[in-house]
Amino acid sequence: MFSLPLRGARLGPLEVWHAGEFADHLDRAREHIRPWVGAAFVTDDVDGARATLTRYAHRQADDGARLYGIWREGVLVGGVMFTSFDATVGSCEIGCWLEPSAEGHGLVMQACDVLLDWAFTSRGLHRAEWHCRADNDRSSAVAKRLGMTLEGVRREAWPYAGVRYDKQVWAVLASDWRSQRQSPVRP
Numbered sequence: 446m447f448s449l450p451l452r453g454a455r456l457g458p459l460e461v462w463h464a465g466e467f468a469d470h471l472d473r474a475r476e477h478i479r480p481w482v483g484a485a486f487v488t489d490d491v492d493g494a495r496a497t498l499t500r501y502a503h504r505q506a507d508d509g510a511r512l513y514g515i516w517r518e519g520v521l522v523g524g525v526m527f528t529s530f531d532a533t534v535g536s537c538e539i540g541c542w543l544e545p546s547a548e549g550h551g552l553v554m555q556a557c558d559v560l561l562d563w564a565f566t567s568r569g570l571h572r573a574e575w576h577c578r579a580d581n582d583r584s585s586a587v588a589k590r591l592g593m594t595l596e597g598v599r600r601e602a603w604p605y606a607g608v609r610y611d612k613q614v615w616a617v618l619a620s621d622w623r624s625q626r627q628s629p630v631r632p
Contacts, residue, residue: 451515451555454547459514459524461502464495467514470521474544480605481581482542501526508532513560515543515552522547525556527564528576535571537564541587553587561591565619572618578603579611588615592625 448457459467468491479487488494504510509531514524523543530537539560541553564570575593577584585595593615601609 448516449559451552453550454515454517454522454552454555456513456515456525456556456559459498459501459512459521461495461498463514463521464491464498466521467498468494470523470544473546474523474542477545478542481578481584482540486542513556515547515556517547517550517552523552525553525560527560530564532568532570535569536574537570537572538574538576539564540575541584548583554590557587557591561617561622565622570619572616573622575615577613577615578605579613585613585615588613591617592621593617594621 448455450456468488471488471494475487475489486497488497498512501510501512505512509527510529511527512524513526514521516522523541525539525541528538528540539557541557543553561573564573573593575584575588575591577588579585579598588595594617596614596616599612599614602612603610
């Protein structure tokens, strides 16, 4: 098993055998993340957690979406993901989630840096996107700090609890990413 150190945490694959730990984490995070992530992701029990992790394992086996956990002091507190990954087209979409106790420590920024660097450097992708509800200020702030550009807003494209919210689409190109990496000052 591999894991990568983050400041104050570690990043590693979130796999099917983590189902119990993932379910416990979702118990702590569920109501906090529910408005911001897809309904199929926010499961209610170990079987649902296992089904989510199995779905991502199958997608990863097909060189598609991938799921990574963030652990602080040995406890799963959130994660980052490739919600889509298409090496043939050269694009991906990344996303994140955290339970409240893990927010404000820069964990998502560090973990997303790792994902983007791998996508652009190791896999040779051309473009990475970040989608979030337009009223999710924390999420759009991460996209901006990652050097992404707000490319547009899809009006009423995010249904939640009987209401349709606008969705922002952010993106960064590999060439922009490389330029940012060479600059002494990052966005």
